[in-house]
Amino acid sequence: MPxxxxxxxxxxxxxxxxxxxxxxxxxxxxxPQCATFCLQxxxxxxxxxxxxxxxxxxxxxxASYSIPHPSEARTNIRVQTSDKTTAVDAVFKGLDDLTxxxxxxxxxxxxxxxxxxxxxxxxxxx
Amino acid sequence: xxxxxxxxxxVSIRSLKKDSMKFVLTNTDLSVANALRRIMIAEVPTMxxxxxxIETNSTVLTDEFIxxxxxxxxxxxxxxxxxxxxxxxTCSHYCPNCxxxxxxxxxxxxxxxxxxxxxVDKTRQVTSMDLISVDDSVRPVSDDKLxxxxxxxxxxxxxxxxxxVAKKGVAKEHAKWSPxxxxxxxxxxxxxxxxxxxxxxxxxxxxxxxxxxxxxxxPVDPNEPFDYNAKPEKFYIELExxxxxxxxDVVLRAMTIMQDKLGGLQIKLDDEFKEDTQRWGY
Numbered sequence: 208m209p210x211x212x213x214x215x216x217x218x219x220x221x222x223x224x225x226x227x228x229x230x231x232x233x234x235x236x237x238x239p240q241c242a243t244f245c246l247q248x249x250x251x252x253x254x255x256x257x258x259x260x261x262x263x264x265x266x267x268x269x270a271s272y273s274i275p276h277p278s279e280a281r282t283n284i285r286v287q288t289s290d291k292t293t294a295v296d297a298v299f300k301g302l303d304d305l306t307x308x309x310x311x312x313x314x315x316x317x318x319x320x321x322x323x324x325x326x327x328x329x330x331x332x333x
Numbered sequence: 334x335x336x337x338x339x340x341x342x343x344v345s346i347r348s349l350k351k352d353s354m355k356f357v358l359t360n361t362d363l364s365v366a367n368a369l370r371r372i373m374i375a376e377v378p379t380m381x382x383x384x385x386x387i388e389t390n391s392t393v394l395t396d397e398f399i400x401x402x403x404x405x406x407x408x409x410x411x412x413x414x415x416x417x418x419x420x421x422x423t424c425s426h427y428c429p430n431c432x433x434x435x436x437x438x439x440x441x442x443x444x445x446x447x448x449x450x451x452x453v454d455k456t457r458q459v460t461s462m463d464l465i466s467v468d469d470s471v472r473p474v475s476d477d478k479l480x481x482x483x484x485x486x487x488x489x490x491x492x493x494x495x496x497x498v499a500k501k502g503v504a505k506e507h508a509k510w511s512p513x514x515x516x517x518x519x520x521x522x523x524x525x526x527x528x529x530x531x532x533x534x535x536x537x538x539x540x541x542x543x544x545x546x547x548x549x550x551x552p553v554d555p556n557e558p559f560d561y562n563a564k565p566e567k568f569y570i571e572l573e574x575x576x577x578x579x580x581x582d583v584v585l586r587a588m589t590i591m592q593d594k595l596g597g598l599q600i601k602l603d604d605e606f607k608e609d610t611q612r613w614g615y
Contacts, residue, residue: 311341
């Protein structure tokens with residue numbers, strides 16, 4: 208019985224949408240306070256920034272990221288936390304914090320644009 | 334704003350031009366500034382010619398040579414959000430929802446009267462101006478008469494007829510989709526943090542002058558001990574676009590893309606692993 212969400216077209220196999228962007232590396236979650244997450248199709252762009260927000264969290268004892276192999280598009284993030292939280296919650300919060308930082312950059316950037324206190328040139332004179 | 338980042342990042346725009354801008358990002362970490370730089374270069378989607386169907390080509394350049402040159406032409410991508418990625422589209426090959434067609438047909442006729450006159454320039458320059466787009470919002474950037482992009486030069490009797498299909502993409506896949514021609518990224522112009530190791534012949538100060546951004550920082554005191562706790566604070570970012578979109582849009586889109594990535598990961602985490610930890614009794 209195919210899943211009700213999948214749309215079956217003609218006689219082809221139903222198109223599977225791969226949402227497996229995050230996995231926990233097998234065997235790394237020996238307790239809920241530690242885990243290594245594997246992010247598919249991510250690189251230093253996200254890895255380094257998420258590592259930083261994780262390390263900012265006082266409940267996080269250890270956070271690091273690595274790209275195990277240069278020809279595989281995946282990033283591993285290792286997190287170890289205190290007993291007050293879990294690795295999954297810590298990463299969730301880390302992502303949340305980074306989202307807030309991004310919103311703040313956008314707000315600040317738009318405020319600056321609106322203020323217009325900078326050198327401005329619409330069209331280069333030809 | 335989050336509790337540990339005293340107020341959050343600040344942006345100060347220094348200059349804004351038609352296709353370039355300068356700004357300073359402060360009160361954030363190097364990793365965030367670098368993420369912004371990396372996304373602007375490689376992950377902001379634009380339109381570029383991705384497929385070329387050549388009907389006639391009697392020019393001196395081969396089909397693949399011309400196809401490659403066409404791919405490099407920047408296309409206006411202000412409306413790129415309206416267009417889908419072909420891989421996400423419901424169509425089988427390509428359709429108006431996920432692509433834009435551009436046509437080119439140039440035939441240089443032979444003028445028998447001028448044929449042997451050495452004073453008449455018989456070379457026809459085929460440029461980006463000859464590309465006729467089906468969609469007015471996606472067309473070659475430099476379609477003004479002053480700066481067209483040369484595709485091929487033709488002589489009388491030659492003909493070039495082709496159809497291009499422009500698709501949405503990111504520069505991670507091919508650099509032709511990059512909205513920026515360059516992003517200058519600098520911090521710590523006096524190299525107080527010693528992140529740079531300059532190659533020198535004799536004298537570092539003489540051979541490596543400080544950049545214009547140094548005017549915003551205090552010069553390094555040679556007697557001061559090295560501060561190993563210091564962190565980069567001010568990031569001087571300058572970007573130049575290909576003209577496919579406004580520089581301020583590139584920055585804003587980059588930050589939005591970052592948020593979308595993070596949001597996607599959060600949904601995934603929430604769906605899959607909250608239960609995993611709950612099993613442990615949390």
